[in-house]
Amino acid sequence: MGQHKEVSCFSTRGPCPFQTHCTWMDARDKQVLRSLRLELCSELLVEGLVIQYLYQEGILTENDMQEIRSQVTNHRKTMTLLDILPARGPKAFETFLESLQEFPWVRDKLEAKRNEAVLMVSEDNGIPGISKQALENPPTDQQINKLARNLGAEWEYIVLCLGLTQNDIYRCKANHPYNIQSQIVSAFISWRQHFGKEATLESLCSTLKQVEVASSVIQQMFE
Template sequence: MMDPKHRDLLKKLRLELCLQALADGLVPHYLLQEGLITCDQLEEINSQVTSQRRTMKLLDILPTRGPKAFEIFLDSLTEFPWVRENLVQLCKESHRMPVGKTLELPDSVQESCPSDKLLNILAGKLGSEWEQVLGYLGLDHVELYRCKMQHPYSLHGQAMEGLVKWKQHMGRKATMQCLWKALQDAEVDPSIMQYILQ
């Protein structure tokens, strides 16, 4: 898995990176050459109808390609030196949670039901990880597929649809504790879990 710090950085810059049309140049071909993506994944990227969607698909794939994915991605940005410099600088400025520090959900909120507002914010932060989280929450492949079909071009919409379905299906059993455990099991970035505690 990609370093959570790098994964979080790509999420935060997602829209900005999509505007750069990164997937229309040599970037994906370099990633293929280095073995970071497969031919099928390259075809999947190229099949998207706009440059923004091609870059979005590339950004969906990158975090799943191992611990060296971010470094190789930086090396691929020869046509976009300003993007590379920005990523490197932001990487230096970011601070990871101290090693050994674990987050715990307060007892006072464990049995409470997460609000729609919180779920909406969470949906916006999960990105492509929403499927894994919802899988841990109990949604099956059919339900996940329906979420995708109802919001084909919006990861936020897909995630929110899934979270709402979970809350409706589980009723009072849709607790903060269940949500917290799913986020932990999916190894979601600690910064997202930290946000829930605020």
């Protein structure tokens, strides 16, 4: 798997298979989708007008439609759509807004978030008492276990932000069907293995901050 130079909630593996859609969504718009991902998954029903409109406007392909419809729950259908959209070019966000005719309150929320969005480009990803050099190392098994104990249902969103896929998450759940903490630990270890030298404590902490995990949870990894 190719290495990634930045943490992205919508990382992809390998070259984009859709040569006409290889330009990416504006970073601000990706940030908006990332920050509202859980709300979108709980409030949207995408299988009707939403994906039909996106298909009509050339944002989705027929294969995309099939992949979305094949998901068992509406939550997964929406999540799959949100995984696809950022790789569909700079017009994808506007077209997505246009597709939300049946969900005006969701569209309003997205537009408001977009207007206030400020890219989180900060060089200060430091942790009090932890050296910059230490943050360049990958998290240890012990640190991953400490983090896993303090995360809830948001863990899936976090590992997606780190670059894992829904299939990766499914495998972690299948391998540990009766132990949620083991699923979480397995997912973070999988991230560490996939991304190698780029799976650093710094990138992990940066992502945790971006998705608004409590600073006390982050600090506990180092205690």
